[in-house]
Amino acid sequence: MANADCIVIQGSNMAECHPVGYQWVTEAKARGAKVIHVDPRFTRTSAVADRHVPIRAGSDIVLLGALINHVLSNELWFKEYVVAYTNAATIVNEDFRDTEDLDGLFSGYDPETGEYDLESWAYSRREHDASGTEAGSGTTDPDDHEHREDDAHADDYEHGADTSERAAGHQYGSGGPPIEHPEFESDPTLQHPRTVFQILKRHYSRYTPEMVRDACGISVEDFDYLARTITENSGRERTTCFAYAVGWTQHTTGAQFIRAASILQLLLGNMGRPGGGIMALRGHASIQGSTDIPTLFNLLPGYLPMPRVGMDSLEDYLDSVSSRTQKGYWAHADAYTISLLKAWWGDAAQADNDWAYSYLPRLNGAHGTYQTVMSMLDDEVDGYFVFGQNPAVGSAHGRMQRLGMAHLKWLVVRDFSLIETATWWKDGPEIASGELRTEDIETEVFFMPAATHVEKAGTFTQTQRLLQWRHQATTPPGDCQSELHFFYELGRRIRSRLAESTDERDRPLLDLMWDYPTDEHGDPDPEAVLAEINGTHLTGPQAGRPLSSYTEMKPDGSTAGGCWIYSGVYADGINHAANRRPGHEQGPNAPEWGWAWPSNRRILYNRASADPEGRPWSERKKFVWWDEEKQQWTGQDVPDFPVDRAPGSPSDPRAGGAAGLAGDDPFIMQADGKGWLFAPKGMVDGPLPTHYEAQESPVDNPLYTQQQSPARITFPRTDNLSAPSANAAGVGVYPCIFTTYRLTEHHTAGGMSRWLPYLSELQPEMFCEVSPELAAERGLEPYGWATIISPRAAIEAKVLVTERMRTLTVGGRPVHQVGLPYHWGVGGEAFVTGDAANDLLGITLDPNVQIQESKVGSCDIRPGRRPHGAELLALIADYQTRAGLTPETSNERVTDPGTSGAVGGPAAPGTANAAGIPGTPAAPDTPGTETEREG
Amino acid sequence: MRQLTEAPDHIAHHEHPRKGFFTDTSICIGCKACEVACKEWNRNPHDSAFELLESSYDNTGSLGADTWRHVAFVEQSGQQIEQARESGRALVSLGMPGIGPPASRPSSAAPGIVPSDTASSDTTPPDTPEFRWLMSSDVCKHCTNAGCLDVCPTGALFRTEFGTVVVQDDVCNGCGTCVAGCPFGVIERRSDGIVAPKTERDFTPGEQAATRNVGVAQKCTLCYDRMVDDQTPACAQACPTTSIKYGDREEMVATARQRVAELQTQGMSEARLYGANDFDGVGGTGSVFLLLDEPEVYGLPPDPRVPTADLPQMFKRAGIAAAGMLAATAVAFVAGGRR
Amino acid sequence: MARFSFLEWPVIRQLRSSDSLGRGEAVTSQRTREIAPRTATADRVVQSVCPYCAVGCGQRVFVKDGKVVQIEGDPDSPISRGRLCPKGAASEQLVNAPGRQTRLLYRAPRATEWQHLDLDTAIDMIADRFIAARRRGWQDTDEHGRRLRRTMGIAALGGATLDNEENYLIKKLFTAAGAVQIENQARI
Known part of the structure; x- marks a missing residue:
């Protein structure tokens, strides 16, 4: 920067x-x-x-x-x-319809499932007769793959719900879905109406x-x-x-x-x-490391996807990741996957048993944290491990998190201090309000003190993909343990308990490579784990030697590697994450400090810093360029490109993978080597970003009739009500927008700051920030108390009246915003406590990544402290009733052109509704009713 | 006025240039890393009732025995910004030394209303914003003429070889004279007067230890213990944007002057220095500040003066008075002797 | 206690040195003269990385007698150049916090208070429960008879401040156990 x-x-x-x-x-x-x-x-x-x-x-x-x-x-x-x-310049197929055609929807939407079929977004394929494939079919279906054997089975993938499920964002690794043929119609003059440019x-x-x-x-x-x-x-x-x-x-x-x-x-x-x-x-x-080596439900290390139900063979799985003829490094997913399986199951993974691929569990939907919490409420989850996390304060919809935990049989919390997630059963808001009684809560809770970052060694991956090794300074005190130690020990004990089992279902645990060198305390050696992540050659002349790069991985079982993008961090048996050549002794890129993936490249796609002929775009901005003499790419960074691929090299349509990249394909992970202005695949809610209002918004979408994102993931439940939106009746009950954020002095849900006096004294009390206009309108006193109510909860906070908050004019009307830092929780063990802002949030998710909407919600604000106990519950319920909330409110997938809102009747244009909010001018004519929208 | 009341060359066996801070508040991001790094290094107790201080994001309030770095936050409207620009221009027109853009700066837009001695460069302010948020980290000034040092009866306060002023907590008897002697209200005695027990840790996880140095005067030492080992003071090392700069005082003042000039050229006439003037009431300070408004806006005294400034004159007058008394007595004795 | 020589008296030192007013070296106590920063007197210093945000500032951790006595920025880091924000600067207090728990705590079903439990027993109990929950929530196939081979009886959340090595073992173990409901802060 x-x-x-x-x-x-x-x-x-x-x-x-x-x-x-x-x-x-x-x-x-x-x-x-x-x-x-x-x-x-x-x-x-x-x-x-x-x-x-x-x-x-x-x-x-x-x-x-x-x-x-x-x-x-x-x-x-x-x-x-x-x-x-x-x-x-690429031309999109003729079935594609844009939001301009369908008033806020793209072609391919199925209102029943709320999902898109991406077929109509595909590139228009060039007609050619190579490889006996069909010409002009206009799709980029991997099903056209020559190797597919079972066509009937293949059909299951293409029609109806399965297609959109398959397209769901969480199913793919970061390379997105495969694209079969790199030969598409294009118009370099960019004039053709269906070029990406014109669209x-x-x-x-x-x-x-x-x-x-x-x-x-x-x-x-x-x-x-x-x-x-x-x-x-x-x-x-x-x-x-x-x-x-x-x-x-x-x-x-x-x-x-x-x-x-x-x-x-x-x-x-x-x-x-x-x-x-x-x-x-x-x-x-x-956090970067936690997505690279993911403790996430939908991914395997290196952004390989978790296999889904129905992918019975490794071949099925690999076909879903990439095709061998697409350009770029995702084409080698077989090498990465098989190396991973060898790292996990060693000799038990062989060619004849599909490399133990069947040992991997299958997904059949989204199993994200919010879905899991809802499963807890249904008593489907017995046990929960929470480590270094405080969901009772940090996750959206705090009440649902805590009630979910009350349904568990057992809970293990690993942290430094008694955070709210460990103590909700005795001092959580639901105990205070009477919704839960401590003596009635059956959940067993284990609080395990954790080792801090100086009491264990290991790598962190920071936001620039840089791995840095931390050396151990002291040993953990008392009962404190690192997670490495605990989970290794847990794994050992589980395996020893199952050691005599003949149940085939236990084989993945018993065949697991789970034997790391330990020290005298039983603490496993983190460097040994890093070496496994890096990978090794298993056979051949290099047997036993660490891999130097993911390009050395093979799909024949001769290499093992826990995370292909990290290959190289332990090259030559040296812990490069521990490289510590002082920055002031190096150039600005400082490649000898730590190790960045992939292959220690610091700027991704840096081929694009040179023009198609390989010369820097300018002297001032030169970064990576082609050295004509040495016939290779060189510069201030490791080139993010095949180092000897000359600038003018053509693309080989039959070669896949890295070999298929042309000399001017800098976006080496994309299946066509180009940067995607239009995304034919990979995004489940549209090939082009489109403005939709948030789940809860008092503003009518000025661009389209469609109010919210039609593909968003909703949870219409009585414990997850949403405020009315746009012009719906009841929108005036929660007329303000609130947004949540951090302060410098604290950290996330407070587990690492509210227990520290030095940080707590810098920001001791929960507060909200409001504009002077809002304060005047509601009678809010500077530094007095206010109660903020949302459809889920009501909290109190001190009031900071400040010009830093603006009341904006949107669509001719003033829109008030309330700012809420989210660091506080009510647990009694910290230095400072306060109500939790995230209790106000509901759960509505982005369909690509299942993340919640914490930055926009609807609320009301009034002066004074909030009530307690049953009165608090009554306050929340009263608001819900006045707004006429039902599980359907704001949860309709496709906005009906006449209503743009919820049950209860909208305001007719030109009049005001029950809450006094005037209707907007009549919406422009829409192209048709719901039935005309393509499914 | 005067240089250090301690002749700099009296320090026979150490040869150190005078060290100091330059705090450039124009790049302060208000993160308070300085407050925490200082407390951590000096093992100062937390000193809060854990309530909002009702002063924007400032919940520390002021410097004292337990807080040796304090970040002030001031929210201002467009009108106040304009006033600050006016007062800044007035300072420039007074011809205060060291303020004013050097002639070599290129000019940008049309010239604004400026006094003649800066007409060579453009000082048109950019459009006055509607709002700004001033943030500034305050610290002990380590004055050239230090009031606390002047009045200390025990020798607990002394001038180090780096030109800084330090309390020796093993010598201080807690008399409190220094508290009255500081024109900035920085030094105080450490007490345990608030209800919540203050904690000082002895580095054992999970344990609280007693507060140390209770009753004794405490203030910023400019990390004397780090300086003798050639290290940077904790706050300066931590500051993410180098708003707090540390080094030889001469260099710090030069950097400060350069920075003010730069800002003035960009039209920010509100920029001014505090403590860089050797002729002010404390002889200039070891901690120099670049402010974007009047000192009072930041909670700083506009014209601090060391209380002992008039001491020589007072003694002279007292001496004359005493001599006069003696003379009068002598005359009375001699003249009125025989009766 | 060392013999205190007459010549050491501050007054005498004042007279003997050029600091006749007693404002500088003449009034320094022995402790002051022997002052040294604990960064220099530590037993060892190791390089680590801040556990708070994702900038990944370098930290130097100073240890004396087995305790962490100071954590400050690492000037060698090209990313942070020795600087820290207030949270990173408070890392020593994070490690030595008065409220830090160092003993295992256990809450029995329906109990109103914590009790102590030894670590070894606790891990055994957790291992037993893990296996039981795994069995109870096991799904061989879905409603169409397609293989799932997983358990929905166990869930996990966390990991953004854990090491890569730790996350790797957790993912490895849980996946081998068939537990798919593993999540962390990336999705929150």
């Missing part, structure tokens, strides 16, 4: 949440870079930025779409980059500065400043960087927010370039 000429921080509060990372922004600014902070609040980041642009929480796609529109309409895109490196233009044609003013509350002047600054700082000589965090991800359309930014950055030619790109600011020490 230090090399950027312009930095846009949006969906992030970088100076508060990543203060030390922010020093690089400060440096860029000192060098003359412009820093713009787009955020609903004026925060400490805004205080040191060049400009703060206040935005209505959740309306980012309108802004980003308008920027895309601005770039396209004013011809400000980086032409040579876009034509060569993106799929702008993009049309899709965003109504995202104008005026729309931004009306939907986001951003002045035309602020938009102009933002648009000018970004475009003036992009191109050959200059680059712009975007930085985001959960202000973008925690929405029902979160994944599309990021997609929108990547489209913009591709158009401006900023991807893969120094000072460009998109910086994902992740929030926790090794």
Whole structure:
């Protein structure tokens, strides 16, 4: 980021949440870079930025779409980059319908399931007679794969619900679904109406500065400043960087927010370039590692997907990941998968038993944390392990989390202090309100004290994919143990208990490679685990030696490796994550400090920092280039490209994998080697980001009749009610928007800060932030108390009245926003306690990644402290009744053009509804009724 | 006025340049890392009732015996920003030394309303924003003429070889004279006067130890123990954006002057220095600040003066008075002697 | 206690040195003169990484007599250059917090208070329950007869502050046990 000429921080509060990372922004600014902070609040980041642009929480796609529109309409895109490196010229098949055609929906939507069939989004395939495949079928179906044997079985994949299930985002690794043939129709002049370029233009044609003013509350002047600054700082000589965090991800359309930014950055030619790109600011020490080596339900290490029901053979599974003829490194998924299976099951994994593939459990739906909590409420889950996490405060819908735990048979909490997740049974809000009685709760709870980061050695992967080894400073005190020690020991005891079992179901546990060297305390050696993750050669002349790179992995059982993207961290038996050559002795990329995946590359897709001929786009922004003499790529970073693939090399249509990449295919993980402006696959809710309102929003979607994202994942339940939206009756009962966020002084759900006096005294009390207008309207006293009520809960907080919160004008009406930091919990063991903001949140998820919407919710706010006990429950219920909430409220998939809202009747245009909210002018004519929408 | 009341060259066997801070509040992100790093290093107790102080994000309040770094937060409207710009321009026009853009800076937009001695560069402010949030980390000033040091009767307070002012907590008897002597209200005696027991840890997990140095005067030592080992003070090392800079005082003042000039060129006429003027009431400070408004806005005294400033004159007058008394007595004795 | 020589008296030192006013070296106590930072007197220092956010600032951990006495930024890190935010700067207090638990606690069904339990017994109990829950929640096939080979009786949440090695073993063990409901903060 230090090399950027312009930095846009949006969906992030970088100076508060990543203060030390922010020093690089400060440096860029000192060098003359412009820093713009787009955020609903004026925060400490805004205080040191060049400009703060206040935005209505959740309306980012309108802004980003308008920027895309601005770039396209004013011809400000980086032409040579876009034509060569993106799929702008690719032609989409003729069955595709955009949201402009269907008033907010794309073609392929099934209102019964709430999912899209992606078939109509596919590229238009070029007619050719190679390999005996059919011409002009217009699909990119892996089912056309020559190797498929069982066509009848194949059909199951293609029609009806199975297709969209298969397309569901959580099923794929990060490479997305496979694309069979890299030969598609294209028009390099970008004039054909079905080129991605033209579709993009049309899709965003109504995202104008005026729309931004009306939907986001951003002045035309602020938009102009933002648009000018970004475009003036992009191109050959200059680059712009975007930085985001959960202000973008925690929405029902979160994944599309990021997609929108990547489209913009591709158009401006900023991807893969120094000072460009998109910086994902992740929030926790090794959250990156926790997704790379995932303790996540849908992934295996290295973003391989977990197998789904019906994928009975390894071949079935691999076909779902990639095809061997697609370009890029995902084509070698067989090598990565088999190496993983060998690492886990060693000699028990052989070619004749499909490499023990059958040992892997299967998914048949989304088994994310929120779905699991709902299963707990149904008594389907007996036991729960929670480690280094405080879901009673940190997860959305705190009440559901705690009630879920009350249904468990046993709970194991591993942490430093007695966090709320460990004590809810004696001092949680449900005990205080009388909903639960301690003596009636059957849940057994084990609190296991955990070792801190200095009491164990191991690697963290930070937000830039950099692995850093931590050395052990002391041994854990008392009963404290590292998770490594505990889980290894647990595994040993489970295996010894099952040792005599003849049950075939226990074989995966018994055949598991579970024997690590331990020290005198029984603590396993973390370096041995890292070595396994890195991988080794099992046979041949290199037998026993660590792998140096994932390119050495083979699909024939001769290599083992726990996580292919980490291969190389232990190359030559050296722990490269522990490389510690001081930064001041190295160049700016500092490759000898730690190790980044993949292969210690620091900027991904850095091939794009050079033009199609291999020369840097400019001297000022040179990064990686082609050395004609040495016939290889070189530069300031490890080239993210086959090192000897000359710039002009053509693509071999029959070769798959890395070999199939042409000399100008910088996006090596995409199946066509290009950056995707339009995503034919990989996103389940649309090939192009589209603005939808949040699950709960008092604003009527100004762009389409469709109010919320039609593909979002809803849970219509009586314990998960949503506020009415848009113009529905009852929307005035919860008229304000609230948004949640962090403060610098605390950390997440407080487990690592509210038990520390030094941090607790810096921010001792839970508070809310409101604008002076809202305070005046509601009679809120500065530093007095307020009660905030949502359809799920009611909390209290002290009030900070500040101009940093703005009441925005949206669609001609004032929209109040309430800011809530979410660090506090009511547990009695901490230095500071307070009500938990996340108790207000409901559960509605993004369909691509199953993440909850924590950044936009509806609420009411009134002065005074909240009631306790039964009175508190009565208050919440009273609001629900007045708003007429039912499980269907705001949960309809397709917005009926006449209603845009819930049961209870909408306001007719031009009149006001029961809550006094006037109706908007009549919606534009829609193309048809529900039945005409394609399924 | 005067240099250090301790002649710098009296320190025979150490040769150290004077060390100090330059706190550039224009890049402070208000993170309070300085507060925590300082407490951690010095093992200071937490000193809070764990209630909001009702001062924006500032819940620390002020410097004292237990808090040696304090971050102030000031939210301001456009009108106040404009006032700050005005007062800044007035300072420049007074010709205060060290303030004003160097002639080499390129000018940008049209010239604004500026006094003639800065007409060579553009000081048109950028559009006055509607709002700003000032953040500033305050610390002991380590004054050139230090009131606390001047009045200390026991020699607990002394001037180190680095030019800093340090309390020796094994010598201090808690008399409290220094508390009145500081024009900034920084030094205080550590008490356990609040209800919640304050904790000081002796590095054992899960245990609380008693507070140390109760009753004794405590303040920032500029990390004297780190300095003797050639290390950076804890706050300066931690500060993510180098808002807190540490080094030779001369360098710090030069950097400060350069930075003010830079900001002035960008039109931010509200930028000014505090403590860099050797002619002020404390002879300039070891901790120099770049402020974006009047000192009072940050809770700093606008014209601090060491209480012993008038001491020589007071003694002179007292001496004259005493001499006069003696003379009068002598005259009375001689003249009125024979009767 | 060392013999205190007449010449050591501050007054005498004042007269003998150039610090006649007693404002500098003449008034320094022995303790002051021997002052040394605990970063220099520590038994050892190791390099670690901050456990809070994902910037991954380098930390230096100083140990004396088996205790962590100081954690501060690592100037060698090219990412953080020795700097820390307030949370990273408070890492020593995280390790030595007065509220930190160092003993295992157990709550029996319907109990109103914690009780102590030894670690070994607790792990045994958990292993037994793990196996029982696994069995009870086992699903061989789905309603169409397709193989699932998994258990829905066990769930896990957490991992964003755990090491990669730890997450790897957890994923490995749980997956081999057929437990698929494993999640962490990435999805929250």
